[in-house]
Amino acid sequence: MEKQMTLRSGAVIHAISRKDADSKNYLTRQTLSELHLMPSGEPVAFEVSENGSLIYYFHPERVTEAPVEMWYSPTSRKESYTLESGTVIERMSVKRAAACNYYTEERLKKMNYEVVEEPVAFTYKADRSILFFYDKKTAKRLPLMCVRCGEFVRFNKKLCEKCYEREMAIRRAEGDRIRSAQYNMEREKVLFFDLELTGFYDHDEILSITIIDGNGDMVMDTLVKPEHTKKWTRTEKIHGITPAMVEDAPLLTDLIPRIKEIFEGAKNIIAYGVSTDFSHIKYIYDNEEDREILHSKIRCCANEYVRYIHEHRPELEHASLIDAMECFGIEWEGVPHSSIADTFACRKVWNVLFPNYYRD
Ligand SMILES: [Zn+2]
Incomplete structure (x- = not known):
């Protein structure tokens, strides 16, 4: 008993x-x-x-x-x-x-x-x-059973360990196939960019823009003087750009023709976490049609990194650019959170994720 x-x-x-x-x-x-x-x-x-x-x-x-x-x-x-x-x-x-x-x-x-x-x-x-x-x-x-086989106790994502591993192997193979594919890109037509901003919202303004190409050559790197914002104490602590530093910098309106020209020649424009960057850079165009064309060229390095860790390193929970650099053991050039260092870092992460991206 x-x-x-x-x-x-x-x-x-x-x-x-x-x-x-x-x-x-x-x-x-x-x-x-x-x-x-x-x-x-x-x-x-x-x-x-x-x-x-x-x-x-x-x-x-x-x-x-x-x-x-x-x-x-x-x-x-x-x-x-x-x-x-x-x-x-x-x-x-x-x-x-x-x-x-x-x-x-x-x-x-x-x-x-x-x-x-x-x-x-x-x-x-x-x-x-x-x-x-x-x-x-x-x-x-009672323990919950696997939704696929119904035979074993759930392990992850409602699946038993066996079914989960099988599912992961399929997804991993699919992801690996996409990542290792030959994309035949011209290095000059692939751009990486990053912005630093006065804040985190749509109405916030751009303080710096960095654009480099697939060779790692600088295409544009400039501070930008905001038109309306005078102070940005919260983000200043992150990127270190002070109001004094942008005093003599060009306005975004002065830079727009050049940025448009750069983007027009590009096939892919890559950023780490594009949603914020895109929601600001899209305003260089004043119509939805042009914004849509830009959007179609944009790729998100963060999304690709998240997919990679889901498939290969499910134990990793965080996916900031700093986490991605650490995961791949890549060294930083410059200070993280400056648009220049972040842009170079983004390119390096992309190169690890897509080793056959370029034609040469
Ligand atoms: Zn199962």
């Missing part, structure tokens, strides 16, 4: 004799229900009766008054049923049972619970056969 059991919460309780339980004033469900009480905590001990059914004992200080619907019977005539263990249970409607968190075995099974305790109430089916209710609180939660 089992001497101890682990509850769903992880608490371990021990088998106890009725005599010992009485001496400690422990209460069974039946006694509690006769007193119109219900347990407020988990069982503190259990007994396996002669017929093998499980009876839980509850601590007398961890009880609460039962809600009226639990003990109120609309008819004066109470219907009860005596279980083999001698425990008397009461008839209850399905609705009232559900309000008490009591369910049929079938219903609990659907919720992935296994019944261990004896029934706590009952009702009659239409054919007068008996239907027992069990307390969900003391039912055992």
Whole structure:
């Protein structure tokens, strides 16, 4: 016979004799229900009766008054049923049972619970056969099974370890195929760019622009004087660009013709985390059509890195440019968070991810 059991919460309780339980004033469900009480905590001990059914004992200080619907019977005539263990249970409607968190075995099974305790109430089916209710609180939660094979316990993404590994291998092979493909790009037509901004929102302004090409040659690297913003203390701490530094820098409007020219000659324009960069650089064009053309050339190095780590290094959680550099063991040139260092770093990460990107 089992001497101890682990509850769903992880608490371990021990088998106890009725005599010992009485001496400690422990209460069974039946006694509690006769007193119109219900347990407020988990069982503190259990007994396996002669017929093998499980009876839980509850601590007398961890009880609460039962809600009226639990003990109120609309008819004066109470219907009860005596279980083999001698425990008397009461008839209850399905609705009232559900309000008490009591369910049929079938219903609990659907919720992935296994019944261990004896029934706590009952009702009659239409054919007068008996239907027992069990307390969900003391039912055992079963492990969730793999949604693919249904054979093994879930490991990750609702799949068992085997199915998960198989799924990962397929995705990895697909990702590797894309990354190692030959793209035949001309180095001069691939651009990497990064912006530093006065803030994190759409209305914030550009403070610096760096654009390099696939050779690692500088195409543009300039500070930009914002037209409306005078101070940016929060982002200044990140990129180190002060208002004094941009005092004599060109305005974005002065740079637009040159940037357009650079972008027009490019086939791919790559940035690390393009959404912020694109939402600012798109304003060099004043119509949606041109913005769409630019958008179609843009590739996100961060997205590709995230895909890579999902496939190869699922234990990695963070995907900033600094994380990517560390993951691939690439050295920084210059200070991270300056647009120039970030642009060179982005190019290096891209080169690792897409080793056959260029024609030569
Ligand atoms: Zn499976």
